[in-house]
Amino acid sequence: MTERRRIHLAAHFPGVNSTTIWTDPASGSQIDFSSFEHFGRTAERGLFDFVFLAEGLRVREHAGRIHDLDVVGRPDSLTVLAGLAAVTRHVGLVATLNTTFNEPFELARQLLSLDIVSGGRAGWNVVTSNDAFTGANFRRGGYLDSADRYRRASEFADVAAALWDRAGTGQDTTFRGDFFDVVARLDAPPSPQGRPVILQAGVSDEGRDFAARHADAIFSPFSQLQPAQEFFADIKGRLVSYGRSPDDLKILPGATFTLGDTPEEAEERFRYERREQVSGATALRTLEAVWGRELSDFDPDGPLPPLDLVVQGQQLAEGRARIHQDQRGIAEEWHARAAVDDLSIREVVMAKDPRPRFIGTPDQVAGYIDEFVQEGGSDGFILVPTITPTGLDEFTDKVIPLLQERGSYPTAFEGETLRSHLGVPPVESVRGELVAEQPARRL
Amino acid sequence: MTDVRIVEETWDGASATLLRERMDAEIRPRYADLFAERSAPPVVVDPEDIVFTLVAYAAGDPAGTVSLKRTGGHSEIKRVFVDPAFRRIGLAARLLAAAEERARALGVRDLVLQTGSRQPEAQALYEREGWAPIPPFGPYAGDDEVSRCYAKPIVPLTLGVELAVRGDGAGLVADVVAQIAAWEAAGADFAVVPDRYLEAAGEVAVDAPTLATFAAAQTSRIALVPEIATTHTEPFHVAKVVQTLDFVSRGRAGWQVAVTRGAQEAALFGRKAPASDDALWAEAEEALEVAARLWDSWEDDAEIRDVETGRFIDRDRVHHIDFEGRFFSVKGPSIVPRSPQGQSPVVIRVSGDGPELAVAARRADVIRVAADRVPAARAALAEAGREAVVVVDVPASAGARDVLSQVAAVRIESGADGAVVVFAEAPSDAEGFASAFASTFASVFASAGAAASTSFRGRLGLDRPASRYARQESNV
Numbered sequence: 001m002t003e004r005r006r007i008h009l010a011a012h013f014p015g016v017n018s019t020t021i022w023t024d025p026a027s028g029s030q031i032d033f034s035s036f037e038h039f040g041r042t043a044e045r046g047l048f049d050f051v052f053l054a055e056g057l058r059v060r061e062h063a064g065r066i067h068d069l070d071v072v073g074r075p076d077s078l079t080v081l082a083g084l085a086a087v088t089r090h091v092g093l094v095a096t097l098n099t100t101f102n103e104p105f106e107l108a109r110q111l112l113s114l115d116i117v118s119g120g121r122a123g124w125n126v127v128t129s130n131d132a133f134t135g136a137n138f139r140r141g142g143y144l145d146s147a148d149r150y151r152r153a154s155e156f157a158d159v160a161a162a163l164w165d166r167a168g169t170g171q172d173t174t175f176r177g178d179f180f181d182v183v184a185r186l187d188a189p190p191s192p193q194g195r196p197v198i199l200q201a202g203v204s205d206e207g208r209d210f211a212a213r214h215a216d217a218i219f220s221p222f223s224q225l226q227p228a229q230e231f232f233a234d235i236k237g238r239l240v241s242y243g244r245s246p247d248d249l250k251i252l253p254g255a256t257f258t259l260g261d262t263p264e265e266a267e268e269r270f271r272y273e274r275r276e277q278v279s280g281a282t283a284l285r286t287l288e289a290v291w292g293r294e295l296s297d298f299d300p301d302g303p304l305p306p307l308d309l310v311v312q313g314q315q316l317a318e319g320r321a322r323i324h325q326d327q328r329g330i331a332e333e334w335h336a337r338a339a340v341d342d343l344s345i346r347e348v349v350m351a352k353d354p355r356p357r358f359i360g361t362p363d364q365v366a367g368y369i370d371e372f373v374q375e376g377g378s379d380g381f382i383l384v385p386t387i388t389p390t391g392l393d394e395f396t397d398k399v400i401p402l403l404q405e406r407g408s409y410p411t412a413f414e415g416e417t418l419r420s421h422l423g424v425p426p427v428e429s430v431r432g433e434l435v436a437e438q439p440a441r442r443l
Numbered sequence: 444m445t446d447v448r449i450v451e452e453t454w455d456g457a458s459a460t461l462l463r464e465r466m467d468a469e470i471r472p473r474y475a476d477l478f479a480e481r482s483a484p485p486v487v488v489d490p491e492d493i494v495f496t497l498v499a500y501a502a503g504d505p506a507g508t509v510s511l512k513r514t515g516g517h518s519e520i521k522r523v524f525v526d527p528a529f530r531r532i533g534l535a536a537r538l539l540a541a542a543e544e545r546a547r548a549l550g551v552r553d554l555v556l557q558t559g560s561r562q563p564e565a566q567a568l569y570e571r572e573g574w575a576p577i578p579p580f581g582p583y584a585g586d587d588e589v590s591r592c593y594a595k596p597i598v599p600l601t602l603g604v605e606l607a608v609r610g611d612g613a614g615l616v617a618d619v620v621a622q623i624a625a626w627e628a629a630g631a632d633f634a635v636v637p638d639r640y641l642e643a644a645g646e647v648a649v650d651a652p653t654l655a656t657f658a659a660a661q662t663s664r665i666a667l668v669p670e671i672a673t674t675h676t677e678p679f680h681v682a683k684v685v686q687t688l689d690f691v692s693r694g695r696a697g698w699q700v701a702v703t704r705g706a707q708e709a710a711l712f713g714r715k716a717p718a719s720d721d722a723l724w725a726e727a728e729e730a731l732e733v734a735a736r737l738w739d740s741w742e743d744d745a746e747i748r749d750v751e752t753g754r755f756i757d758r759d760r761v762h763h764i765d766f767e768g769r770f771f772s773v774k775g776p777s778i779v780p781r782s783p784q785g786q787s788p789v790v791i792r793v794s795g796d797g798p799e800l801a802v803a804a805r806r807a808d809v810i811r812v813a814a815d816r817v818p819a820a821r822a823a824l825a826e827a828g829r830e831a832v833v834v835v836d837v838p839a840s841a842g843a844r845d846v847l848s849q850v851a852a853v854r855i856e857s858g859a860d861g862a863v864v865v866f867a868e869a870p871s872d873a874e875g876f877a878s879a880f881a882s883t884f885a886s887v888f889a890s891a892g893a894a895a896s897t898s899f900r901g902r903l904g905l906d907r908p909a910s911r912y913a914r915q916e917s918n919v
Binding site for chain 1: 612640641644645646647648649650654658659661675677686690691707710712713714741746750753756757771773776778780
């Protein structure tokens, strides 16, 4: 029998997103530290590689007003993780942080500091942004062309890596690129894990190249086996061209889960969750983002608005990760979906579950996850429960032991650092040279 | 246990007079040679200056006495005496405690006293009871030969500590956390975690808010005040970092505002050239305005979780701040809901006559100055029409007892509201240093019942303000 591939799981804190159900009686605070403490301790009990925090640097808006139907309000990621470092011992701590609205010296120093206080458990999910909406909270405003997002991110990651590699040596890193012109050093102890772990989420060609060059793990959107296998093969192939081994980067799709004692119970629970996630108001708001106009006169339990009402190019939703490009195309698809089962507005939106989901008994869910990994779909998953902060408890108590029985999940933390949990060595430090040789170019 | 009763009598009362005569008979011979030399009469007490006199009776017999006297601007404990027949039963300590309690009820904040160099048993008593040695004060000034003077704050003074956060790397974080825990046990109000980006050769440090938050999750009473500069940072980020520290610490966050001078520091960020102090502090003041607005941008009751209408928040209670200044514009609102304190206290360290004094007077909740700058800080506050806690920096360059003495006397000597003990380097015995303070300050806090408030604002005597954006109650 061949050795089973080890499953890596991470725990995404359910905060500001449309998956989180705040109407459930079990729903607790999305902001009190006790919620993070509970979630972090559960993740640690479940031997999750890391706790994952998303980020949004501007409160979301819809049609010029603050979006009020989902959970709103979150802490500063690095700061709350510094608190979490004090009340956990093993679990990794990963923050999503934007390269557009931060500076390399400052962010590299903050991440290294989290790495030091946590004993080598820090990770950074590198994201980019170019929207002027978010920029309105920052000195530069919306200043970056979409095409330059990854170029800036790549220079940013280069500078950060060079600073980390020389931390505590007193050596300066001089970088003169298109986006940064710095002479910097980190007078801090070196990282206990060589370098903080880098995650990345983009799937464009540029995003994939960025990941193959810089990342230790990818937060992937591919949760259907075949496209996931293709993505997996593509990324692992690119690694080789950067002189890295396929195991040096872990691919972790995001997913949620719905458990029940029987398959029927799980299905019933799923229907309940979708109803709670998609109130009538949420259904109309979701539709407005596609139609590009106010639709408050429509009945969420009635039929979809006609296609000729779509205002192509009108963005009502601001500050969301997903912005609809082809609004008309999506509207047509929704009409087609509604026609099949004679669905109302709310039912169509409920049917469009935006997040991949495992539904079933603990045994079934353990099976889905295990098979996906064994068949080369991914190295594991980043799981986001629907309830804050206790949504991970049942999974930890019921599914984790079954994964362990299958022999594909660890029974203890074997190392001390996030790198050791993930099994990813620090990317070879060749970039110190590259950095020093960058010619002086300014925009 | 002997039945002891402590009662208030007059200075001229028969029991008090009798006990003082016994005291003179016991103590004077020790100084006979000195008095003969100086041919000066002992200081005569004018009964008009006596605030109160307490007499202890043991089984009905006069056993001990203590008085409180007005001496210039000081409240002086005078003529503490226990009859030899009633010693070693803790009577002197009980008399002192009773006098402290009575004085506190009269609104006295600090006590002083003078004893003599040839009364080692008295000196031992005062030190045991949390009194700190001070230089001879008032009428005793200059008399270093005979006078041994002490001070004791009897209502809490604001006590901060600025930690030493640099080292060679080994055990750095654990050392700082241990220092904070020791100062918490000593009753200190807040710990400043300094930050300056670059260190001397061979020394390392970490980001102050990260370290402060890591420590916050392991403590429960002391406030954590990271130093965060406004020069090269984003006001939006800084504001949410402080809010998050406030959530993690459950209301114990502060922010020491600083500016970053220097070309080397500017090159770390590569965003802008060094600027004048005036410009740096003008920018800092804008950052403070942005932070104050962002901290209020969510009203306290913004989160409604109204299942009926599907609304998680009432969006009329979450506000854009629309700040447009000389240095930056920030739209808002904060991504963080209103934190436990609402507005976390702002600490500004003022050196000399820099532009930060005026900014501090307009914006700070705690102003740190050198001992001789307290009047300047008060004057600036008066001009700004505000109040703030003014504290004096006391460098921890000497031993623990010496520093403790300076802190215990800070209110009476400089007119400040408290002190910040500043460690440039980690003391070899950080915990010993803090525990020297514990005997004085922990007892003051316990007796004054002030330890009940664990928010930083509460410790500073500040109420929790409503959001500036909260709608006024209408009269409709």
